[in-house]
Amino acid sequence: MxxxxxxxxxxxxxxxxxxxxxxxxxxxxxxxxxxxxxxxxxxxxxxxxxxxxAGREDLIAEAARQGYEIFADLMEHAYEKGQPSPLASFEATGRAYLAFARKFPGHYISMFESGISINRNPDLAHVSARAFATLERAAESLMSELPEDRRPPARMVSAHVWAMSHGVVELFSRGSPGTKSPFPPEDLLESGIGIYLRGLGLIKPDA
Incomplete structure (x- = not known):
């Protein structure tokens, strides 16, 4: 304590x-x-x-709102830092997720593990949408390199990578004691994204 x-x-x-x-x-x-x-x-x-x-949930919701502000800023910075390469920007946003969870655990728990809805109040909904929008923008830029008839929705792609990032954090970065991967979380996420993007044809297969 x-x-x-x-x-x-x-x-x-x-x-x-x-x-x-x-x-x-x-x-x-x-x-x-x-x-x-x-x-x-x-x-x-x-x-x-x-x-x-008014109560504990309101206090946690404010902690979550502040967390999303930090998170959105980190995501936007990561996206801009990767420019002008759409692939670099896309991968950077995934790494930013891991970095945030590691550096701001209290905020992360408030945002993703407290059961507080992002729609609890307008300010929380607005800032969480800003964070999601950055990853979606990175996905949209990357998907534009595919032929239109082979281009999945950017929102779906961003959701897949968000889920992958969240899973790596929950299981291998913040996971239960003893649940450890033999690989660093960053390597797990990078290889997972690589496999995913190869399946879409955005990265050439290894020789």
């Missing part, structure tokens, strides 16, 4: 509570703590929480 006690300064109570919740989520899971614990971790009274959040 985290031992670091956070205080807050004028006008920063809401963020202090989010940061306290992120530590608790990482240590105990999204359902393993109470609002009172979050308040104590932030150095405030339980009643103070209700100035900003």
């Amino acid at each position: 985290p031992t670091k006690k956070r205080g807050y300064h004028h006008g920063n109570l809401k963020q202090a509570l989010v940061e306290a919740a992120l530590e608790l989520i990482e240590a105990k899971g999204p359902t393993g703590f109470t609002l009172s614990e979050a308040a104590k971790q932030a150095g405030v009274t339980p009643a103070a929480v209700y100035r900003h959040f």
Whole structure:
């Protein structure tokens, strides 16, 4: 359990509570703590929480929203960094997913493992859509290199790679103790994407 006690300064109570919740989520899971614990971790009274959040789910939703903001920025940066190669941009967005999960575990859990719907509030829906749109844009650019009659929907391709990235993270990067791959997560994802793209004809088979 985290031992670091956070205080807050004028006008920063809401963020202090989010940061306290992120530590608790990482240590105990999204359902393993109470609002009172979050308040104590932030150095405030339980009643103070209700100035900003109606309940624990609202607090987790805000942590998820902030996570999606970071995530969307990372995805967009990865996409732009890979330009002008559509393949490089596409692969970079997948690697950005792994990097985010590793660097921001509390946010990642809030976003993908808490059961909080991305449609819980308009701000959360908007920023999550921005993250998904970047991967879809990368897929669309890559699919444009295929003949039109052999071109799968970009949304489907982006969903496949999203699922592949998520699976690698869940099983081999953040997975249960003892569930370890003999290969680094980045290598697993890169080889998986390579096989997928070869099947589409976007990468030539190995000689």
